[in-house]
Amino acid sequence: MSLRDYIRKLDAQGKLAHVSAPISKNYEIAGVLKKLEPRPVLFEHVVESSFPVIGNLFCTKASFADYLGIQVSQIIPALANAIDHRSACQKVAAGPCQEVVMEMPDLDQLPILRHCVNDGGNYVSSGVVIAHHPALGQNVDFHRLMQFSRTEMAARVVARRHFDAYLKDLQQVDVAVCIGNPPSVLAAAATSVAYGIDELEIANALEPLEVVHARSVDVLVPAQSEFVLEGTVYFNRRHAEGPFVDLTETQDVVREEPVFVVRVITHRKDAIWQALLPGMSEHKLLMGMPREPTIYRKVNEVVRCLDVNVAPGGCSWLHAIVQIDKQNEDDGMKAIQAAFAGHTSCKHVFVVDRDIDIYNPQEVEWAMATRFQGDTRMLIKDKEPGSSLDPSAEPGTHLTTKIGFDLTKPLAASGKTFDRAAFPEVDLSRFLEKEEQRGSHK
Ligand SMILES: Cc1cc2nc3c(=O)[nH]c(=O)nc-3n(C[C@H](O)[C@H](O)[C@H](O)COP(=O)(O)O)c2cc1C
Structure with missing residues (x-):
């Protein structure tokens, strides 16, 4: 299944809420997503952009399992298996993510959301950052990006992340930031595995993934991504980043963080922007799972x-x-x-x-x-x-x-037991009318 197929499936099942009224990327979309969480929502008419926005796609383990066609109880074995048995993605010559190429990128044209009052700016929060190191190979992880000009963003890079090591070593790193991805890619990007492991291979073990060479940087990106922002992150070029809501739902402090200069944007013809509410259940799921x-x-x-x-x-x-x-x-x-x-x-x-x-x-x-x-x-x-x-x-x-x-019980009880007392099983229909039986379950 692709992300597009999944969106169609949600729609057919009546699970996707549609907002067709004009809505602003500044605060309004985040506010609606928060109110409707965990229901997926498609915003068809964003005031400041020609692109629609979708959010709350994978707020629960059930939605993640549903996408992969597995039971919730199979998630841990499936992830463990994908980490152990990662496999090379199929490389294709062309992909939908490059149907449109913006050689003169303008981030203002994208529906980059302003999420919360006091945020330092508009943020890309669902972007999967793909970077290449000549000795270590390709690395994939998440870094929130705060837009501060038409072509520049500040990237939050936590110390000791693999991308942090790439930056410290190379000083400037070409990257592709992919937005609009299936949960196999999102979950793989959130794993921490050994240096030199390309997390897209973990995604491929969860579900076959085609990759295509990015247009202007030397990395392989998921061919089906909705948007790809290509450019360079500079370790010593810094800009204030924050405040922004982090995983704990509290506001993170302002730091001087590396600058990402966007040189090319590619996207699908009818691209949909993937929103991800910071600190909320989708963010939590992707971090913890x-x-x-x-x-x-x-x-x-x-x-x-x-x-x-x-x-x-x-x-x-x-x-x-x-x-x-x-x-x-x-x-x-x-x-x-x-x-x-x-x-x-x-x-x-x-x-x-x-x-x-x-x-x-x-x-x-x-x-x-x-x-x-x-x-x-x-x-x-x-x-x-x-x-x-x-x-x-x-x-x-x-x-x-x-x-x-x-919190386990001692193997031998020396006083009271540690087990819940068992009440008798009864057939309620012997004693109560149907209506009253239902009431008893409220
Ligand atoms: C939605 C989401 C947002 C994240 N944002 C950031 C971020 O802004 N900066 C950061 O350093 N890590 C962030 N992380 C965590 C890392 O991407 C994640 O822990 C990853 O596994 C680190 O990869 P690595 O082991 O290759 O360094 C985020 C994770 C998720 C799921």
Whole structure:
């Protein structure tokens, strides 16, 4: 399936909301997307641009799984398998992403959204940045881009990202920023794998992907992308970037960040701009979901792991809930250490037994309330390198205190038991009319 096929499918199923009234790229589109989240929305008439905008496409795991034709429970194995068995994309001579070539680019013609009050500018937030290094090969990741002229943007490049290493080494790097991509490409771009691995090969293992050579820079881009912005990012040319809403839904600070100069824009004839609300569920899903297989793997090395949820309540980044098949008393503690190794930005890990629904925060809290003791079942890792996104981490160093909570029940109960009492199963129709049965489920 292509992104276009998926949009058509959503429309046929009546799941795509259409906004045909004129709407501004400044605040209004973001406001509607936020109000309608997680419903996908197509904005047909953008006041400042001839291109339509689509957003809220992949806000839930269900939508991601639906696109790939798999069950939600198969996402972790599918991602893990794609990382392990990545495969070369098919290279094609021409692709729809180059149907129109703008040799004199003007970013003002694009529906680059202004999202929130106090944002430093209009931002590209769904752009997948593809860069090439002569020794390391192609790298693909996300960098938000703040427009500040008709051809220039400031790129937020977090320290130690692979692209940051490319920039530091080469000082200036040619890139193609691809906008309007299927979730296979988006999720692959959000994985952190070893240097030298082209994440498009991970996308190709999730779903076959054709790539085409960019027009003016030496990288391969998804042939079906809606838009491609080609140009150069300069490490030493800086511009203020921010404020902008980050994953934690708080406003990030202003920094001097590298400048991206756009030289050529290519796009499909009838290109659709892909919006992605910063800090909201689509952003969260794309950040957290690719960490679940890496945590799963590490935990599975020390104890049987059943499932992992990098939960939205923890910004889909700072909290991991890990479900294990506990066999030994120290399995919970082992799982905590392994989970931190599987996601180094994680701040709090919660380990639970198989009877706890890790997608239900109330159940996890119940396990904490009934099975946890702070003096023996908590692992505190004082002042470790943490996430740059955490507003409570030490400014500058991002040092943070990480804590693991073993919420599994002790293997032997020495007083009360740890299991929920089972109520009897009854056939309600024997006792209540249909109407009353329904009421009882409200
Ligand atoms: C929607 C989205 C937006 C992101 N924005 C940024 C960003 O602005 N700057 C950044 O350095 N990382 C950003 N990230 C995170 C990285 O792109 C991501 O962690 C990636 O895996 C890093 O790749 P690397 O391991 O090749 O360095 C974003 C991720 C997502 C999913």
